[in-house]
Amino acid sequence: MMDPRDLEACTEAIRHGSLSFHAASKLLPKSVRDPALALYAFCRLADDEVDLKAEKVEAVLRLRDRLDLVYAGTPKDAAADRAFAAVVEQFDMPRALPDALLEGLAWDAEGRTYATLSGVKEYSARVASAVGAMMCVLMGVRDADALARACDLGVAMQLTNIARDVGEDALERRLYLPTDWLEEAGMTPESFFADPRPTKAVRAMVKRLVMEANRLYYRSEAGIGALPASCRPGIYAARFIYAGIGGRLTGMGYDSISARARTSKAQKLGWLAQSVAASATTSVMPQSAVLYAKPLPEVQFLVDAAAKGARASRSDSLFEALAALEAKRQSERATLIGTRARAT
Template identity: 70%
Template sequence: MIHPRDLAHCRTSIRHGSLSFYAASRLLPASVRDPALALYAFCRLADDAVDLHEEKTAAVFRLRDRLDAIYAGRPKDAPEDRAFASVIEEFDMPFALPEGLLEGLAWDAMGRRYDTLSGVFDYSARVAAAVGAMMCVLMRVRDADALARACDLGVAMQLTNIARDVGEDARARRLYLPLDWFAEAGVDPEAFLADPLPDDRIRAMTRRLLFEARKLYDRSEAGIPELPLAARPGIYAARHVYAGIGGAIARNGFDSVSWRGRTNRAQKAGWLGLSLLRAGATTLLPRSAVLYARPLSETAFLVDAAARTAPRALGWGDGRAGTLLAVFAELEARDRGGMEGA
């Protein structure tokens, strides 16, 4: 069980750091909401550890060590670590899921860019769909079809985040829109990063990304009736609140360079009410055939890991250790190169 003081710390962290999730989490039953707050608090800590520090490589390696210690039953003496360790123990969380998140954060530390939309999906699978799969585990859901739809929702939410932050990311020299879209539009990515402007071509890319997100939001809905009844309103709420950010961007002419998409309290309250109604209606509707759609190829490894009924692995494994170790090796090489050139 999560210690009450650690849980209170996690709740405060999410209330101040992720208002959209905090609003949606209020509709979850306590049996899911409390471990979800612990999960999101650790994910927020991990994201901030890389995003807010200049020594990003060192931050990633510290996170790796913290995750290893958590899975070894020796968490760092910090509320997020202790709470996440309790969640892992109680729900038998597959190691491959937080491992995927760490890999995505390592890609951020490398400043990786993505040639195609599939590459953006690869990144979104790690930093967002992995969290969706972990949420399913917290609900005791290990069905592969339901997991695939949860991963769809995670990718959709991350695409929305990318669309919202085009300008903010560009000013920080980060680029997540596919490079082949820039080539098709005749826009030099470096010129855009040097002087981010919301011209029609950038707006068109933002609109295109939100269209991809909308398709995945729609597809994800087929999985919500497979979740425990008490958890459905909270997941519907997450879907509507995040999609609402995309709606705000659309109403602003898809300009997320000079303006950051936001929603207000009244809108959130409306989506929470809608989510309660939709959750109740799911008991009356037939199962959608969309439930059985194949997972995105980019999220299939998460579905496979979470759907396993065997006990979790305690270490870097699940057939992906070589891939992640290669990422760490590249990070180390880059860091050494930067130090030698200093």
């Protein structure tokens, strides 16, 4: 069982590091909220390790080792690791799900860009939908249709994050906009990094992301009715709060370079109230046929992993990503040694 002190540390990490999820989690039942906080704390730690560290390759490889220890039942002596190990054991968490997150972070460390919207969705599946699938496992939901809609929600949330952070990412020379969109506008990644401005073309790209996210938010709602009734308000809250960021971007004319889209505490409270009302309506309405829509092809592997519940070995694609990072690390070390040798 999870140590209460570890849970408190995870709660504090989420309170300061993920305001949207912290607000939404208040509507989850304690039996789901506590493991969800542990799950999100570990995922947040993983994301920050790669996003905020200069040595991104080393950060991903350290995370690989930490995840190995979690699944071996001997986690690193840190609150988030111990708490996540307890969650893995209690809920028999399929390893393919956190491995997918690790693969997405490996892609970040690699500096990968995505030629098409489908490629962006493949990335979003790993860094966001994998977490949505893990949340379903915490709720005891293994139905493939419900999992597909949870993955829709994850992709929608990540597309919203990407739309919101275009300017901030450009300053860090990170690009998540599909490169074929830039080509259509007569731009290259380098030209955009050199002069990131909210031009009409760039704002049109942000709008396309927001519109695609909205389509997936609507699709995801059909799956909320398939969740335990006590969990529905919390998931509706996540859906409304993140979609609210998209609404703020719309109000800003899709300019996510000049300023960051922010929502207020009052707005979040309003969305929490809306979530409770939507849950009550869902309980008396017939199930939407949208529930049975095919999964996005980019998330099918997550649906399969969560539905089958297998604690399988790592996928070939993850091995390839980690091997590429290992090779990159070795190359960087060899270059550093060569530079030092020439200096002496």
